[in-house]
Amino acid sequence: MKRRDFLIGASALGLASSSFAKAAVSPLQAPAAAPAGARIARVAIHPAIGFSRVGNSDAWFPAPEVPGLLDEPAGGFKDSEGRIKKQVQRFRLYGYDEEGRVVRELDASKGVRWSVHVANTKAAWYGFINALDQGPAAPGIPGTQRNPLVQADRRDDLLVIDPGVIQIGGVSANAAGKDPACRMQGRFWNTLDVDLGHLRTDENGRLLVFAANGISRTALPQNPVRDFTNNDGWHDDWCDGWVQARVEIDGASVPCDPAWIVCCGPKFAPQLEPIVTLYDAAREAMVELGHLKAPSDTVSFRRDVLPILRRAGTMQWVATSSFLGAAWNQIGDLSSPALIATLARPHEESRATRQNVLQAFRRPGGEDQRAAAMPIMLGDGVNYPESQRTWLTLTPTQYRQLELWADGKFADDYDDAAADSVTRLDDLPLALRPEALTRAALDACSGGAFHPGVEITWPIRHAALYRGRDETKLPFRIKMSDRPGLIQDLGLQLNATNVFAGNPAKPRDGAPIGPQAPGDLTRWMGVPWQGDAFSCQAVLTASGFPTPVWWPALLPVDVLPEPFYEQVMRTDLSDEERLRFYHARVPWARGAAGIGLHVEAGYTDGLRRMIELWTRMGVLVRRPGPKGLTGVPETIYVETQRGSMDIAAPFPRR
Numbered sequence: 001m002k003r004r005d006f007l008i009g010a011s012a013l014g015l016a017s018s019s020f021a022k023a024a025v026s027p028l029q030a031p032a033a034a035p036a037g038a039r040i041a042r043v044a045i046h047p048a049i050g051f052s053r054v055g056n057s058d059a060w061f062p063a064p065e066v067p068g069l070l071d072e073p074a075g076g077f078k079d080s081e082g083r084i085k086k087q088v089q090r091f092r093l094y095g096y097d098e099e100g101r102v103v104r105e106l107d108a109s110k111g112v113r114w115s116v117h118v119a120n121t122k123a124a125w126y127g128f129i130n131a132l133d134q135g136p137a138a139p140g141i142p143g144t145q146r147n148p149l150v151q152a153d154r155r156d157d158l159l160v161i162d163p164g165v166i167q168i169g170g171v172s173a174n175a176a177g178k179d180p181a182c183r184m185q186g187r188f189w190n191t192l193d194v195d196l197g198h199l200r201t202d203e204n205g206r207l208l209v210f211a212a213n214g215i216s217r218t219a220l221p222q223n224p225v226r227d228f229t230n231n232d233g234w235h236d237d238w239c240d241g242w243v244q245a246r247v248e249i250d251g252a253s254v255p256c257d258p259a260w261i262v263c264c265g266p267k268f269a270p271q272l273e274p275i276v277t278l279y280d281a282a283r284e285a286m287v288e289l290g291h292l293k294a295p296s297d298t299v300s301f302r303r304d305v306l307p308i309l310r311r312a313g314t315m316q317w318v319a320t321s322s323f324l325g326a327a328w329n330q331i332g333d334l335s336s337p338a339l340i341a342t343l344a345r346p347h348e349e350s351r352a353t354r355q356n357v358l359q360a361f362r363r364p365g366g367e368d369q370r371a372a373a374m375p376i377m378l379g380d381g382v383n384y385p386e387s388q389r390t391w392l393t394l395t396p397t398q399y400r401q402l403e404l405w406a407d408g409k410f411a412d413d414y415d416d417a418a419a420d421s422v423t424r425l426d427d428l429p430l431a432l433r434p435e436a437l438t439r440a441a442l443d444a445c446s447g448g449a450f451h452p453g454v455e456i457t458w459p460i461r462h463a464a465l466y467r468g469r470d471e472t473k474l475p476f477r478i479k480m481s482d483r484p485g486l487i488q489d490l491g492l493q494l495n496a497t498n499v500f501a502g503n504p505a506k507p508r509d510g511a512p513i514g515p516q517a518p519g520d521l522t523r524w525m526g527v528p529w530q531g532d533a534f535s536c537q538a539v540l541t542a543s544g545f546p547t548p549v550w551w552p553a554l555l556p557v558d559v560l561p562e563p564f565y566e567q568v569m570r571t572d573l574s575d576e577e578r579l580r581f582y583h584a585r586v587p588w589a590r591g592a593a594g595i596g597l598h599v600e601a602g603y604t605d606g607l608r609r610m611i612e613l614w615t616r617m618g619v620l621v622r623r624p625g626p627k628g629l630t631g632v633p634e635t636i637y638v639e640t641q642r643g644s645m646d647i648a649a650p651f652p653r654r
Contacts, residue, residue, distance in 0.1 A: 108205025591645030
């Protein structure tokens with residue numbers, strides 16, 4: 001395989017500038033292709049972990065399939081009536097030979113039958129307070145059961161939303177999404193029917209998993225939400241669970257590695273990636289298990305370094321602290337094509353610049369507690385003001401990649417015209433497609449801080465969740481639990497001991513940090529989900545600046561609104577007037593806690609209003625910048641399709 005065949009050249013953010021039209025799979029880790037005529041020995045579903053996102057529109061768009069290629073669907077991320085489109089995860093099947101090399105993708109002609117089992121077990125789980133795996137640096141605070149007055153023998157019946165196993169097969173099955181046999185529906189409190197989404201297949205028989213509509217309800221009268229993450233009597237329609245397939249080749253059933261699907265909340269900055277992604281967080285577990293190798297002597301600029309720099313540079317569009325951070329750290333604008341071109345060369349004359357950028361990032365391990373270091377985001381230890389986990393850091397692998405890069409030990413693979421021409425998964429060499437699918441799915445999600453997180457939370461970084469090399473040669477495969485029910489009973493509280501050891505009185509249930517059952521990944525998240533989404537914005541500190549944030553690539557904090565952007569683009573205004581609008585940022589969550597002349601709404605009012613208003617929040621998208629306006633880049637990110645914050649205003653509802 002030639003060098004260029006190893007490279008993924010899809011635009012990391014779909015930007016027009018050459019510095020962002022770069023992403024790569026490292027030639028050092030690329031798998032070998034199966035020889036012609038190789039026999040399929042086993043099959044695997046990809047991505048290993050996929051993500052569908054709720055929306056209240058019937059319109060939808062596919063989840064990312066090429067790392068960093070985050071295009072805007074036709075008409076935007078909302079439909080013409082202002083409803084949020086669903087993100088739909090597509091699963092594919094790849095055949096492998098005895099040596100673990102990719103032979104080909106399989107289609108419906110191979111007698112494929114898909115099976116999916118998702119569940120929502122949030123109401124039957126324990127209340128979230130903080131991550132339980134940080135030891136003395138940020139001691140785990142025990143959590144009590146949600147809905148504690150529901151007796152043990154009734155918790156499964158009342159609190160678990162379980163559609164059971166749903167099956168589908170064939171080509172373009174349930175194309176309109178109306179077949180009740182393909183709907184994932186359960187029941188809450190024995191009174192409320194809850195839709196968790198549905199299944200379809202595409203024209204090749206690939207599986208499409210549709211999330212639900214983002215609806216949250218209480219089963220009890222006079223029961224408003226009071227907490228950002230734990231509210232008894234409430235449910236939402238997030239879920240997760242396993243995806244399996246039965247495949248027949250030459251009349252024989254072939255073993256198939258299962259995958260996992262997570263149905264979670266919308267991403268309101270869908271063309272940005274977090275600085276630390278779920279891929280980065282989970283990769284540490286893959287290194288521990290031996291599935292992936294830690295960087296040792298050299299890295300790829302395209303694959304390993306550019307994504308970190310690019311993500312740090314584009315945080316300026318969702319957080320004022322990052323907009324100002326380039327000046328604080330004296331590193332320049334990491335979204336600048338000219339600066340990236342300099343940083344991409346392993347020349348000795350650029351070593352000092354590379355080292356300066358490395359020093360701007362907070363070193364992992366807890367000793368580096370610089371508030372202005374990157375990322376200017378909170379960590380897992382925010383419950384403890386003096387904790388070494390107060391601030392988010394890169395993962396050890398990410399930081400090691402930057403160290404090697406700063407030292408000049410990286411591949412000069414920045415420019416490759418053939419690689420830059422990739423626009424979809426099928427443009428990649430076959431051997432690279434399975435890995436690309438999994439990385440694309442995980443790279444779009446937040447890998448920290450886990451308090452609790454945005455899509456899923458801290459258990460994802462533990463090796464105990466995954467199948468080891470003695471079970472599969474493929475990374476990121478979640479180990480499926482065989483416990484008798486979906487509820488895990490840890491006793492009266494969940495704490496830093498039993499979360500890893502389980503309940504001695506119920507050994508069959510296993511430990512929460514171990515093999516997973518449907519509902520296990522999303523049960524840690526807030527219920528209902530909208531409260532946590534509203535809560536996690538900027539955090540005012542005693543020192544004032546810099547202002548830390550939570551997950552701005554998923555839930556923006558400070559944005560450039562579309563009316564301001566329109567003024568920036570006006571050529572009849574002076575440059576000074578246009579720049580005033582360009583440099584202004586407004587809170588993304590403005591109006592969530594109330595609007596009007598005499599607003600006296602508080603924090604909990606905002607939680608309640610977001611249950612209705614989340615569909616009206618603006619979506620940050622890529623737009624061309626003005627030509628010839630000094631100081632404004634050629635591509636900028638603008639908050640669009642924002643609706644009215646008047647909760648009584650007419651608005652399309654499902």
